[in-house]
Amino acid sequence: MGEGPIPESTRRGNLPPLELYVPEPRYRPGDVVDYSHLPVPPAGQLPRPDESCEAAETWPLTLDMIRVLDEDDRAVGAWNPGLDAETLRRMLRMMALTRAFDDRMYRGQRQGKTSFYMKSVGEEAISVAHAQALARDDMVFPTYRQQGILISRGYPLVEMINQIYSNRADTLKGRQLPVMYSARDYGFFSISGNLATQLPQAVGWGMASAIKGDTRVASAFVGEGSSAEGDFHAAMTFAAVYNAPVVLNLVNNQWAISSFSGFAGAERTTFAARATGYGIAGLRVDGNDALAVYAASRWAADRARANKGPTLIEHFTYRAEGHSTSDDPSAYRSAQEREEWPLGDPIMRLKKHLIALGEWSEEQQEAMDRELVDQVKVATKEAEKNGVLGHGLHHPFHTMFEDVFEELPWHLEEQAAQAIREREIKWPHWKEEGRSDGHD
């Protein structure tokens, strides 16, 4: 209220000192976990508005949680997608295959066959059920934890392993860190290490589809941690402004490496609640409920396809294992969290549902699991014929310089020649694998 420059001492006598609030997760290593504070609403309670509704109508759905599978493993309520048993079994199979693949690749990293791996244990329903709900030619802009989409779309496991091993059959020529797949023909966009960048790109892809009068939609993924990036805001704004045909999936698995979701804002509201502030439809789903994920994904994809605009889906789940092979979660969270997680395991839940329907049995599950382990094993052996990371320099040195630009400019040709000269000193016995023309 005063005038003139601020006096040297601005301390006010009886005002409380301001306090910085730094979030802290409830449980650290060794703590007893109690999730009773975490509301798990009953399945089948929420209404399912029409796909063409106003974005604001979805507000209650952003604060609650869409759940289809109930305590008795039955599919209930308006969001029950009513899938036939064959589709359910296929989803179960793809989820189990994703987990079997993760297990094998994790071991492969521990055995030194590659440098790095990232599992998606506990999150298989999100990628698999989402992929099932999309059209085959919708483009997905994934993060590094949606391997279930590739598997679901029938991308060959051998090709995935070739990429993980950076071997001579790796279609990315050993340039990319393991799990950073790219599979254009399978509607799977090139994965980047830079978080959240794929979100505005997906919106742009959707805008392009709309500009061309196409019928395909885009779907993008982001973790709750990287939803704090500016790209999230850019994507939401552009998606809203241009009514872009896009589904934005936020996988809230509670952890961004060692930081709990509170550091992305989870203590104040849900992530889905951000949607309506942008004028975008929002849904919050039980991410361990494959039917709920399918229903929400289908709703959002249909909405986008009908020119009704974008949707943000928060998939509420739990990252059951470490962030990556370079991470040890026992250093920052209680080991009990995983077993106490109130939404259970997505594979177990779908399995029990199928059994409750009389369409599946424990014996069939065991037989399928054995078969999938074998399938992954066969694929691994096949890929290993093309080499593993530790066994050498699998690609002609010239390829390191290709695709920086469409054509190699003079400075890259000079540097390629340098690398090849160095090879003769560093690896005098190097032989190009599987090629006889001697070109590199």
Added chain:
Amino acid sequence: MNMIEAINDALDIMMGRDDDIVILGEDVGYFGGVFRATAGLQKKYGRNRVFDSPINECGIVGAAVGMAAYGLRPVPEIQFADYIYPGLDQLVSEAARMRYRSAGEFTAPITIRSPFGGGIFGGQTHSQSPEALFTHVAGLKTVIPCTPRDAKGLLIAAIEDNDPVIFFEPKRIYNGPFDGYYDKPSRTWKGHPGGDVPEGYYRIPLGKARIVREGAALTVLSYGTMIHVAEAVLAEKGIDAEIIDLRTLVPLDIEAVEKSVEKTGKCLVIHEATRTSGFGAELVALVQERCFYHLEAPVERVTGFDTPYPHSLEWAYFPGPVRIGEAVDRLMKD
């Protein structure tokens, strides 16, 4: 034509030839751009192909990357080069690396147009020359025209190029060449050979420099506004200099550089951007590495100072005739 008209003409021609070209950016649609570079295009090609964007450079570049992945050829505009930084992650980590990281499955044939450079009392955030941030990035091409004729031909080539191109337009010379004498009346492009812009489609290949003036006594390597300043200073001093407009910084026309320096034995590098780690350092290093035994004097650099671009002291900052003149005198004294 002035440079704005030439750029507008290039955009018009390319949009007419290729339905996949779309323009997005702040104020580029109905209004036609704050510098009028996109004037009339929305009316002619519709809002689906020329449209305004939210004020979000990350979103502009990011959406363009996604559009390119779909198969379009976006030509986004960043209103001032000073404001390109929020889009830097999308440019450096994404557009530049898309072809490499996907082994050619996805590409980013994007041309990012942005007005750059000072000399207009633009102060700190309407004057910068950030080209060195982009020349340092593997996978990006950087192009800077210095005449309307080159602007049109280079922009057409940039749009047709299948790699991401940063296209910096020196806004000081949008309406006429500028020789660094800020207190003289400004000129228009009328009567300047560079203002003579051919009609219709033509392209000037990327990666090819232009010899502005042939000479034997000294090689001048420069681009953008500084070409005109250099021309004026060297003419005034009566020096038989060879002035090379690099036009494309990456990929650089190294043959033109080597050939000239081997002939003259002396080299002066001029740019408006700040000195330390500027593109001039790369040019000096290349000349030193490749032409060492032909050099008769140390390679000189005339640049902006290592400060933010000031407002009132603009003409003290700008690497104008006095600073260039001193360097030329040092180089020519033997």
